[in-house]
Every structure is written in structure tokens, then in C-alpha cells.
Amino acid sequence: MAITSIKNLKEFSTANDRFEGAHLLCPGCAHSMIVRELMNCTDDNLVIATNTGCLEVSTAVYPYTSWDTSWIHIGFENAATAASGAEAMYKARKRKGTLKNPDAPVKFVAFGGDGSTYDIGFQWLSGAVERGHDFTYICLDNEVYANTGGQRSSSTPIGASSTTAPAGRVSYGKKENKKDMMAIMAANGAHYVAQVAPNKWKNMAQAFQKALATEGPCYINAISACTTEWKFDAKDTIHISDLATDSLVFPLYEIVGGHELNITYRPKNIIPVCDYLGAQGRFRHLFKPENEHVLVEWQKRVDANWERLQRREEARV
Amino acid sequence: MALKYDLQEVEVWDGNYAASHALRQAQVDVVAAYPITPSTPVVENYGQFVADGYVDGEFVMVESEHAAMSGCVGAAAAGGRVATATSSQGFALMVEVLYQASGMRLPIVLNLVNRALASPLNVRGDHSDMYLGRDAGWIMLDAFNAQEAYDMNLCAFRVGEHMDIRLPVMVNQDGFITSHTAQNVRPLSDEDAYKFVGEYVPVEEMLDFSRPVTYGAQTEEDWHFEHKARQHKALIDARPVIENVFAEFEKVSGRKYNRVESYLTNDAEVIIVALGTTVESARVAAQYLRDNEGIKAGVVAPRVIRPFPFDAIRTALENCKAIGAMDRSAPGGALGMLFNEVSAAVYTISSRPLVTNYIYGLGGRDLTMEQIKDIFRDLKKNVDAGYITTKIQQFIGLRGPKLEFFETRRS
Numbered sequence: 063m064a065i066t067s068i069k070n071l072k073e074f075s076t077a078n079d080r081f082e083g084a085h086l087l088c089p090g091c092a093h094s095m096i097v098r099e100l101m102n103c104t105d106d107n108l109v110i111a112t113n114t115g116c117l118e119v120s121t122a123v124y125p126y127t128s129w130d131t132s133w134i135h136i137g138f139e140n141a142a143t144a145a146s147g148a149e150a151m152y153k154a155r156k157r158k159g160t161l162k163n164p165d166a167p168v169k170f171v172a173f174g175g176d177g178s179t180y181d182i183g184f185q186w187l188s189g190a191v192e193r194g195h196d197f198t199y200i201c202l203d204n205e206v207y208a209n210t211g212g213q214r215s216s217s218t219p220i221g222a223s224s225t226t227a228p229a230g231r232v233s234y235g236k237k238e239n240k241k242d243m244m245a246i247m248a249a250n251g252a253h254y255v256a257q258v259a260p261n262k263w264k265n266m267a268q269a270f271q272k273a274l275a276t277e278g279p280c281y282i283n284a285i286s287a288c289t290t291e292w293k294f295d296a297k298d299t300i301h302i303s304d305l306a307t308d309s310l311v312f313p314l315y316e317i318v319g320g321h322e323l324n325i326t327y328r329p330k331n332i333i334p335v336c337d338y339l340g341a342q343g344r345f346r347h348l349f350k351p352e353n354e355h356v357l358v359e360w361q362k363r364v365d366a367n368w369e370r371l372q373r374r375e376e377a378r379v
Numbered sequence: 380m381a382l383k384y385d386l387q388e389v390e391v392w393d394g395n396y397a398a399s400h401a402l403r404q405a406q407v408d409v410v411a412a413y414p415i416t417p418s419t420p421v422v423e424n425y426g427q428f429v430a431d432g433y434v435d436g437e438f439v440m441v442e443s444e445h446a447a448m449s450g451c452v453g454a455a456a457a458g459g460r461v462a463t464a465t466s467s468q469g470f471a472l473m474v475e476v477l478y479q480a481s482g483m484r485l486p487i488v489l490n491l492v493n494r495a496l497a498s499p500l501n502v503r504g505d506h507s508d509m510y511l512g513r514d515a516g517w518i519m520l521d522a523f524n525a526q527e528a529y530d531m532n533l534c535a536f537r538v539g540e541h542m543d544i545r546l547p548v549m550v551n552q553d554g555f556i557t558s559h560t561a562q563n564v565r566p567l568s569d570e571d572a573y574k575f576v577g578e579y580v581p582v583e584e585m586l587d588f589s590r591p592v593t594y595g596a597q598t599e600e601d602w603h604f605e606h607k608a609r610q611h612k613a614l615i616d617a618r619p620v621i622e623n624v625f626a627e628f629e630k631v632s633g634r635k636y637n638r639v640e641s642y643l644t645n646d647a648e649v650i651i652v653a654l655g656t657t658v659e660s661a662r663v664a665a666q667y668l669r670d671n672e673g674i675k676a677g678v679v680a681p682r683v684i685r686p687f688p689f690d691a692i693r694t695a696l697e698n699c700k701a702i703g704a705m706d707r708s709a710p711g712g713a714l715g716m717l718f719n720e721v722s723a724a725v726y727t728i729s730s731r732p733l734v735t736n737y738i739y740g741l742g743g744r745d746l747t748m749e750q751i752k753d754i755f756r757d758l759k760k761n762v763d764a765g766y767i768t769t770k771i772q773q774f775i776g777l778r779g780p781k782l783e784f785f786e787t788r789r790s
Binding site: 107109111118119122123124125127129130131132133134135136137139140143144145146147148150151152153154155157158160161162163166168185186188189192193 | 408409411435436437439440441442443445446449450451452453454455456457458459461475476479579581585586587588589591592593594595596597598599602606
């Protein structure tokens, strides 16, 4: 039963589950919450492609699988293309009348981490979106190559310490800004683009349902707090996610048709960025006196981005 | 419904056009492809067939060869007939996914129009790309001319989609010499071709939601070995299946193919083993030497490169005295692939023939009839001397001083 009829979190937690709980993801990992919600928010048949990454290595270790639906993993970079191929085959077979259940609704979904989305699979994703396949790509954005033990990605934010951009005596960690995949995907021609977070689960389900209902390529950037690499207690995943959305480090918004921007969540009380950064080990070094300027820049950047999003929303262009 | 294409009994097609017609007649469900010289016309012609209504399937022009094979894997797992084409650097780019396609046991047909690998950049034909793919777990067929490029494609679907096999198949043809040279080709009618290839039968398909499937699982030291061993077994077991498909193809076409093609080998003392267009040149040279110089020359050519026809090669070579294994790929500090594999096959013959290795034609360098005759004459010298009179590996048709490597031992 899909989430459309589920009123509260308790009901959601006992909904029909196509993503089996017995997987190998870390306790407190947000990936499973996002994936589970995607699969629970529709009754349609799902063909899911997954890039190599935490999700893939934790859910399909032979002879077991967590996927009670059609699922494929090829490589690190090409889930979007696997979904493209499957979607093309669906169209061809539907036309030729060779499908076993020609009338059953089918949705094509691809999952990737930020490593495979922002970096190594960027071209494959861009190509699939440009070609206009009817599929939804969901990036499980934990801002680091978590599967290989915490190396920087182009989604890793400024000042985070990672194993390949570590903080040290003369470095505050990563020096480069996070890539803006939302803007890139909107410009790339994705029909629907949304940023979601698992703590705002109704908002997330709505975005998923919109994406699945939209014909053509859609992109969802799902914030996935990583207990292991962000360095917070496994019980605090949702708390950290709340800090992320309420500090506006991860504003929740959508871009429809490449231009119409809507902010989908406005925190009642906007909290300082420092509260979010201070709750995670990966930013601990920023609180040393010599790195104070990084914290100041962080707050300024988040404020400027929020301002930009609001102006874009007002402009309706 | 796809339109029927009116074909003459004899068409004038190059290898690329012949291959694209075979893909059209097989009514491939999804072609995901990216163009690269010299295979581009396979994809272009197919695109035109789609545009003109001769194909019902989907034609997905992706953004790279890696994506082409990735799209093919996704499509094949969704339960339909899939094909593509590439060459050289494009093939190199898709290598990662080649292993995934065969590991997932997906019967994809790939036309590999053979071309050199850079650097230096080169668009001409040699077999570097073919050799790069030889351990990828695919069935590999070799066409020596345009007719065979057509025939091998039709056979490839039958072999790869066979219920006991379910493996991807490469059809090799020489870049330009085959792919761009118009020749007489006798196609089957659309009806006969499709009847021969047959309806695609899906296995473990992602679009049958009554039985969810997981493709591309992870296996570590506990299961990986078993999977790869079974894949190898499927390749080895493909040998009789390929023979049966060739026999059935003979019934509909009148053209007979074998896993190893032998020419004038019954009484041959000296035999050249080669691939691609060199096979036909060597046959002409062998006939000439028999007629004019009394050299009992023959030619052996693997039609099937993988699964390696160890048994059939050995049978074809067991009565000869000297073999020239011709490799059209830079050997990279070793002996050539054909030399190594042919040597392995004849090593178990009690009267072991003398095997030498000729590296030739890299980057499209022409191989002349005179050079082939000289190889046969070299082999004859070895037979008369009873030992290899040169070094084991020689470079043929190279500018500058002669290059030869690997000493022989006379006793």
C-alpha cells in the first residue's frame, strides 16, 4: 500500500515494504530511510538501477538481496544509463506487444551516491537526462565517498575534513565549494528537480510522487546524513538532518520545468549554521580560533544562497 | 509493424552495411550506440532503417561507448534483443561493461569493426581491439569478408540467446578492408532471416514483476570463483551449440561455416594461421605456391576466437610440419596471442610442428601477397632444416632494420 493513504509516521513505518530491513548499511544510515520511502510512496512496479556505492554493496550481496522489485547494478557510473536501456526496452516491448503485463504501470528509478552522481557518473547522468528518458534519478548525497572510507567528492562542502582533503596543522580541510547539482540538472533539462531530506518525510514523499508522476527525466537530491563519515552518534541521524534543513545549509526546494523554483520548506526558527557544523566531527577543527573566518564565510554563503532561492522563487522565471 | 525491405538476390554491400541489415532483419529491440570510425556506418545505417520504418525497436544514441554498452546491459536485463557496434578506442572505453555484460549472462551482439588502439592515434584496421576483448567472457566470432559479416551476425543472435549459453557475442570484421569495401553479398529474405534468428525468449527479465530479479550482485571470495567458473563452462559448452547453429545456417543459406576454417590442409606441410581479411589473402598465396613452387601450403583460420577452438585447431594442424601464426596486434613484450594459443593446441601432438610468429599489418599497414608467400617459404625452410631457422617472432613489412625476437633452441 502506498504512502498516499498513510497519515502518520507510525503507519508509514508499518507500510508494505519492498526494501527489506536485513541489509548491511550502517546503523543510523539515512540511505535506507530514503530508499524505503521511495519504494513505499508508489504502488507502481519499479525497475531500480543503482550505482556502485554504500547502497549497492549493502543490499545485494549474493546469495541475498534486499530488493523485492527488479533491480540492477552495473558499475560505479552508469545506473542512469542502465535505467535508460531498461526504459527503452520497455517502450520497444510495449510497442511490439511482448510484455507479460503490458498494462501494469512501471516506473524507472536510478540511485547513486554523490560520488557517482557529482563525479564519476556525471556524464552518464547528464546524457540520460538530455535524452529525455522517463526516469527519476535520486542522489543519496552524503557529501563524501563513504563506501571507500571517506574521501572527498565534489559534493563535500568547504571546511569538511576527509581522508583525501584532511584538516591538519596548516589546512582546514576541503577548500572548494560544493557543486550545485540542482541548478545543473535544471539547466540540463530535467523536467522536475527537488532537494529533499528524510527528516521532512512527507515533503520527501511528495517530491518522490511528483517525480514519478512527471513524464521525462527527474532529479532528486536527497540529503543523507552519514553517521560514519560526518562523525555523529548513530541515534542522531534525524536530529542532524533537522539541523541541516533548519540552518538552511540544505534548503528544501523544487525546480519545475527547468525554471519555476518553489521553496517547499521554510523553517519556523532558522538556526545558526554553527549549530549544524558543531554537531559533526568532520567540522570540529573549524572551531579552532585560526579557522574562525571559515565559519563566518559559511554563514554568509548559506544566507546568500537562501536569499538567492527566495528571489528566484519570487521571480517565477 | 516494421516494413519489409526488398532485397536483391545479390546485393553490393560493404561489411558495415551487411551487418546493419542483419541487425535490422533480427528486429533488435534496443540498439544503444555511439559512433566511431570505422564502425560508424553500422549505427548510421541502422538509424536510417529506424527513420524509414524498417525497425520497430528503440534506437538510443548515447553519449559515449561506455554508456552504449551500459544501455545495452540495462536493455538486455529488461528482456529483449539488444545489439550495438564499436571500434578501437570506443571498445577500450566499454571494456569495463563488457565484463559486466558477460558476468550477468546477457546475450548482447556487438559488432567490433577492428581498428588499431592509440597511441599513436590510428583509424586503420588491426586486431588490437579484438585482442583487448579476448578475456572479457564473450563469445567471439570472426568474419573475413562482408558476406560473413552479415552471416555471423545472424548466427550470433542464435548462439548468444541459446538457452544453454546466454552469453554476449562479438562479431569481428576488419576495419575498412571489410567494413568499407563493397562486395557481393547474398542476403536471406527478411522472412527467412527472422525465422532463422527466431523470437527472442526472455530469461530472468526485469519487466516480469511477478518474479523480481536482482542483477549485478556482489560476490566475494565465497562465491565469485563459482560464478566465473560457470561462465567459463558456458563458454566451453558453446562449442557444440555454435556447430549446430552453423549447420542450421547452412540449411537456409547454403553457406557452410566451422569453428575453424581449413583450406588445403589435408596434405599441407606448412600452414599459416590468421584472422580477418588476411585469411583470404593467405589462401590465394597457398594456392599459388602449390601451383608454382610445389610447396604444400595451407591456411587455418579460427572462425570462433572464443571459446578458443583448441580441439579443432589441433585437428586442423596435426599433420603439418611448420606453422606461421600471424598476429595483427602489437604483442606488448610477449609472443602474439595466436602464436601462444596455437602453440598450446599443438603442444599435445606427439610430432610437434615448428611454430613461428609473424607480427604484421599494425595500424592498417598493407600485407602484400609477396610477404605471405615469403612466410610460407620461411616455413618450408624450417621444415627442410628440421628446426626454426629464424628467430621465433618476426615483424613483417616494417620500415628500417629487420626486427625479430625470441631465440629458438635446436636441441
